[in-house]
Amino acid sequence: MWDTSKDYRILVANEAREVYLNLIPTASFRGNWNKKMAIEMGKTMNSDFQSLLYSYLEGNDLPNSPDVAALTEKAEKIIEYLGGPDWNKTFLNGAPKEDRDKTIENIAKVRFFIDSILGLKDRLALGPINDPxxxxxxxxxxxxxxxxxxxxxxxxxxxxxxxxxxxxxxxxxxxxxxxxxxxxxxxxxxxxxxxxxxxxxxxxxxxxxxxxxxxxxxxxxxxxxxxxxxxxxxxxxxxxx
Missing domain, CATH: 2.40.50.140 (Nucleic acid-binding proteins)
Known part of the structure; x- marks a missing residue:
């Protein structure tokens, strides 16, 4: 039985979500985006992660589980709430010169979070490999x-x-x-x-x-x-x- 509670892929994605949730409330992104829903959608991922961490699924059952599907769907919704596929360009273009470096840093952290979720299924499909x-x-x-x-x-x-x-x-x-x-x-x-x-x-x-x-x-x-x-x-x- 694979111990999913120690799976680095799930743990990194969940930690990236924590970074995202700590960052977004105070991020000074400028543009037409729904901050409230971007935050709420990230919070709702908690139950999916808890279920996934203690599922002890393996083989094809893990990457194809309802929890992974739910996380993927919610990450795609977050992209919508951030302003769509070009959200990062919009935020960067709207950043004042004095805030540009910090905006680049925040965009990179949000993108790492989104990529961690959207790539989770493919990483899990590689099988039970215990390596950071x-x-x-x-x-x-x-x-x-x-x-x-x-x-x-x-x-x-x-x-x-x-x-x-x-x-x-x-x-x-x-x-x-x-x-x-x-x-x-x-x-x-x-x-x-x-x-x-x-x-x-x-x-x-x-x-x-x-x-x-x-x-x-x-x-x-x-x-x-x-x-x-x-x-x-x-x-x-x-x-x-």
Whole structure:
């Protein structure tokens, strides 16, 4: 029997929901959106998560359970309440210059929450795997641009193409270049001196993997297992907050 109460995929998605619910009431998003219903819909997910955590389902029963279907439907409703598919662009465009960095950070946290829910079924379909990396997505990305962090000489800011969308990743590898094919862990967003990073590059010994195999936006192929160690640590740290 699979112990769903310890499943990292469910735990990370639920913790992302907690971050979302703490953020949304005070978020200064500007635009035509229904804050009240966006909050209420997130709250109603609690009963679905509690049922899922203690379902002890496995095999095809877990990803196809009514609770997963309910969570997916509610995440899609939250997108509607936020203003529709382009909610993030609307909020960013409406942000005053002085609030832009904070708005980017908040958008990244909300997007991580929504992606955690919408991707839950596919992650659970991979079966009973007890590993923190199962709680997040790991994708092949291509670095489109690189610049030094304006407030830290030891950091680089990378714009990374994941196929269907682009993200920002802050790294301490000073040798990253445009065109590098990288593995990216899509982790809970972190802000480094006003710059929000939406993930972390896979790497070992202080250097990232720069020639990763696989299709853009899909799981990397043939990566060393040691390159996932830091991702595991960060997922565990997120769940202990």
């Amino acid at each position: 990396i199962m709680g997040i997505d790991i994708k092949v990305g291509e670095i489109m641009s690189v610049m030094k962090h304006p407030k830290a000489d030891s950091l680089m800011i990378c714009n990374v193409n994941l196929g269907k969308r682009a993200i920002t990743v802050v790294t301490n590898d000073l040798n990253v270049k445009e065109g590098n094919r990288v593995g990216v862990s899509l982790l809970p967003p972190q802000t480094f001196m006003d710059t929000t990073s939406e993930g972390m590059f896979l790497g070992m010994n202080g250097s990232i993997l720069k020639e990763v195999d696989g299709e853009l936006g899909e799981m990397p192929k043939g990566i060393p297992m040691d390159s996932l160690n830091e991702t595991r640590n960060l997922v565990e740290a997120f769940l202990k907050k």
